[in-house]
Amino acid sequence: MVSVLIDACGWAALIDAGLNLDVSMRDVLGKPDYIVLDKVQEELDSLAQQRRGLLLPLLAKRGKRMENPEGIRHTDLMLIELSRKNRWPVLTVDRRLKERLIENGGSYIEVTSRRILRHVEN
Numbered sequence: 001m002v003s004v005l006i007d008a009c010g011w012a013a014l015i016d017a018g019l020n021l022d023v024s025m026r027d028v029l030g031k032p033d034y035i036v037l038d039k040v041q042e043e044l045d046s047l048a049q050q051r052r053g054l055l056l057p058l059l060a061k062r063g064k065r066m067e068n069p070e071g072i073r074h075t076d077l078m079l080i081e082l083s084r085k086n087r088w089p090v091l092t093v094d095r096r097l098k099e100r101l102i103e104n105g106g107s108y109i110e111v112t113s114r115r116i117l118r119h120v121e122n
Contacts, residue, residue: 003033003088004109005079006063008043010091013111015055021062028109028117034063035088039075041065080104089119 004025014021025032036044036059048054072078076097079090083106090101090108098120101108107121 001031001033002029003035003086004029005082005088005090006034006036006040006059007075007079007090007092007094007097008040008047009094010109010111011044011059012047012054013093014091014117015053017111017115019111019115019117021058024117025109028119029089034059035066035082036063037066037068037075037078037082039068039078043075076100080106083107089121091117 014024022031044054044056044059048056069078069081072081076094079097080100082088083090083101084104090097090106092098092108093110098108098110102120102122105122107119109117109119112118
């Protein structure tokens, strides 16, 4: 079974688009495990203080928490390293992160303007 790393902006975009997590992801990858790094959870918790409707209880129920990789401080670098190392795509809409994932042998899933998910691989 494949796993998907969740980025805070990717989760927010999925929710903003009104996409059903299971149906949308099934069309792209089947039924993946969702992984939320501790650092990403901190970002989501901070974002939830500024806006409502992020459905964080749903993510907590469906996702698996993972400790931050040792020796890496920046969230994007953590996601890039884990994506490359484990061949896990990252759910994100961050343009710079997507570029860096492809440059470093990772992959990503993005929410498109047509409100669908698209998997982009190197």
